């Protein structure tokens with residue numbers, strides 16, 4: 001029997017999950033859960049590169065797990081775990097730090113963005129974060145890493161580091177491919193379609209657990225464009241706001257841009273924006289309701305993350321032992 005291909009990804013519980021996380025990453029994970037051996041985690045160790053409120057971090061980590069499950073990631077079929085529960089991440093992270101170059105890390109756009117935003121806390125972890133991310137990935141020898149467009153650069157660095165390591169020590173790591181969706185890879189902010197949707201601009205960001213009326217209000221206020229055409233036409237350079245709404249609508253309904261143009265021909269933005277809002281609301285409604293239900297069952301959540309950490313540790317430790325042996329550490 002052929003072995004299943006392996007998929008792995010993670011999200012930082014540094015804020016509430018939003019539509020960008022869902023369309024860029026989680027939706028893709030859930031749709032492929034049956035055909036792959038999947039590992040998904042809450043990247044709590046990454047979040048402390050920026051100062052966090054401890055109580056909020058703890059709460060959001062568990063909420064994120066409930067939302068993963070509510071999005072269709074069945075814990076029986078997927079390994080769901082909390083990054084800090086698998087110490088091999090920190091251990092391989094240190095090793096890979098020593099195989100990742102200063103120049104490579106300096107070129108990472110996420111580092112440049114975050115150090116511009118948090119000028120008073122440009123710490124070592126923020127800079128070496130991609131080496132920890134490489135460890136997160138390479139420990140599980142995945143074939144694919146399903147992420148949004150913004151994580152492509154980190155995935156490419158991971159491949160470079162893995163290749164460098166393999167070149168010195170032989171075939172230790174599988175070289176993974178980023179797996180980026182066609183629609184939804186880069187969801188832009190509703191109030192500023194020139195920057196990606198992120199929790200830092202809450203008015204332009206739709207959260208998975210948000211109330212339908214709040215979601216609809218955000219879509220009705222979404223920036224379309226400054227022309228007077230008032231026509232739903234896919235032209236990303238001229239009409240970035242409209243293109244973003246069309247991308248979102250396409251990602252949640254599965255319709256193509258041509259089908260969307262035809263559906264709204266002659267109707268203008270006044271009809272289009274609430275229709276996108278409704279489609280998003282209906283996509284998120286069952287997720288929100290299910291996540292609220294699961295969140296009440298703390299014992300269940302605990303059983304999921306404990307079993308997940310055990311399964312993940314088994315796989316991760318195998319890779320770590322191999323790495324330690326190759327680099328010359330004495331076996332424990």
Ligand code: TYM
Pocket residue numbers: 008009010011012013020021022023024025043046132133136137145146147148149150151154184185186187188196197198
């Ligand atoms: P993070 O936590 O910023 O985002 C999690 C996932 O959501 C995607 N995403 C988006 N996709 C489309 N449009 C958007 N506006 C949008 N915003 C976020 C991201 O591309 C990502 O897939 N470094 C990672 C977390 C991480 C990780 C890993 C991922 C740590 N270790 C190992 C994969 C494998 C991060 O900061 O993603």
